[in-house]
Amino acid sequence: MPNPVVAIVGRPNVGKSTIFNRLAGERISIVEDIPGVTRDRIYAKGEWLGRTFDIIDTGGIDIKDEPFMSQIKLQAQVAMEEADVIIFITSVREGVTQGDEHVARILYQSGKxxxxxVNKADNPEMRAEVFDFYSLGLGDPYPISGSHGLGLGDMLDAVIAEFPSADELEKEEDVINFSLIGRPNVGKSSLVNAILGEERVIVSDIAGTTRDAVDTSFEDEEGVKYRMIDTAGIRKKGKVSESTEKFSVMRALRAVDRSDVVLMVLNAEEGIQEQDKKVAGYAHEAGKGIIIIVNKWDKIEKDTHTMKQFEEEIRDEFQYLSYAPILYVSALTKQRLVQIPEKIKEVSDSQNQRISSSLLNDVLMDAIARNPTPTDKGRRLKIYYITQVGVKPPTFVLFVNDPELLHFSYERFLENQIRNAFSFPGTPFRLIARKKK
Structure with missing residues (x-):
């Protein structure tokens, strides 16, 4: 279930980063940090009263050479585009400023x-001065102190009261969620249009959890339902999305979180870039199904070895994605596009594949007979039993005498034996060693 998004907005020097760090440091476990443009991070995962959410610190989105007002406007636009709820930070010490009124006008139009x-309300006298902020027309002002941690609970209560209900977020029918991930100019939007144009019926455009992220649903000829996640982020090349590469990475990671299968789109003309590795690594760690799509294949001068050489480069750069199938396509000429939905279905089935314990243990016994378990300091690893405990991604538990005796290289050997026996195309899987009680 995707998390709601909370954005922190406000003019400079009101304490946005202090509030962000308070939330991130005290009650919030940071799962993934992405370096911001001017500061260390602009994105964290948070929790309050059992509800988890993602936080954007728009203060980290700082564009050089931008005039003060347009910089604030850009940050507010980021919040409006991405957030389910916006926290607007002001400062009681300066009172209501022209900058605050400017931000309030933008936010008021957002409908979010x-x-x-009202930050820096460190003592009762200052807390009495927050009433001036009713003039901004944004409802009750919450007096807080980022430096002392005061008032944050009341503020967060108000934030989670605005979240979409768990029921709204859980409306998941039998549908395969997938997203297209890749840098600008790899041809994602033309791929989206080509996939949807392949004699497919677009059932509906439905709003995602972030209220401006549009998901596009369609069915294939066999009635399999697909949902393409956040096509809005791909189709509309707005100022906001292009203004900072870090922000586009963040949006991509959110789309990965909401997907079952991720299409990693590369540009055949440009090859593999660092940002591709970052997003692919995140998808792998998150246990998502992955298909590597090499677009603009029609633009490459080819001989009999071109595809093999390109595959070798991909396998070398993405060594941890050895299981991911590669498709060489062209959105322009429609080359091999018909294979994409078929491959998504195959990888989705693989993500949901369950293997009976008896078959798994047959494979395990064969593997141990072929390559006996290792010893460490005179102690031998004993593996008693293997069973599958989950899907999306497929997860297996090995019951052993001592998990520390399972060396990385032997774990990799066992993974390869399971893959050889049951395939699992396009999906990572997890192997967990547990001490047998």
């Missing part, structure tokens, strides 16, 4: 829920 927080 806005929680007005």
């Amino acid at each position: 829920p806005v929680i007005l927080a």
Whole structure:
């Protein structure tokens, strides 16, 4: 279930980063940090009263050579595009400023829920001065102190009261969620249009959890339902999305979180870049199904070895994605596009594949007979039993005498034996060693 998104907005020097770090440091476990443009991070995962959410610190989105007002406007636009709820930070020490009124006007037009927080209200006298902030027309101002951690609970109560309900987020029918991930100019939007144009019926455009992220649903001829995640982020090349590469990475990671299968789109003319590795690594760690799509294949001068050489380069750069199938396509000439939905279905089936314990243990016994378990300091690893405990990604538990005796190289050997026996195309899987009680 995808997390709601909370954005922190406000003019400079009101304490946005202090609030962000408070939330991130005290009650919030940071799962993934992405370097911001001017500061260390602009994205963290958070939790309050059992509800998890993602936080964007728009203060990290700082564009050089931008005038003050347009910089604030850009940050507010980022929040409006991405967030389910916006926390607008002001400062009681300066009172209501022209900059605050400017931000309030932008946020007021967004239609998103806005929680007005008045920072630096460190003592009762200052807390009495927050009433001036009613003039911004954004409802009750919440007095807080980022430096002392005061008032944050009331503010977060107001934030989670605005989240979409768990029921709204859980409306998941039998559908395969997939997203196209890749840098600008790899041809994602033309691929989206080509996939949807392949005699497919677009059932509906439905709003995703972030209220401006549009998901596009369609069915194939056999009635299999697909949902393409966040096509809005791909189709509309807005100022906001292009203004910072870090922000586009963040949007891509959110799309990965909401997907079952991720299409990693590369540009055949440009090859593999660092940002491709970052997003692919995130998808792999998150246990998502992965298909590598090499687009603009029609633009490459080819001989009999071109495809083999390109595959070798991909396998070398993405060594941990050895299981991911590669498709060489062209959105322009429609080359091999018909294979994409078929491959998504295959990888989705692989993600949901369950293997009986008896078959798994047959494979395990054969593997141990072929390559006996290792010893460490005179102690031999004993593996008693293997069973599958989950899907998406497929997860297996090995019951052993001592998990520390399972060396990385032997774990890799066992993974390869399971793959050889049951395939699992396009999906990572997890092997967990547990001490037998």
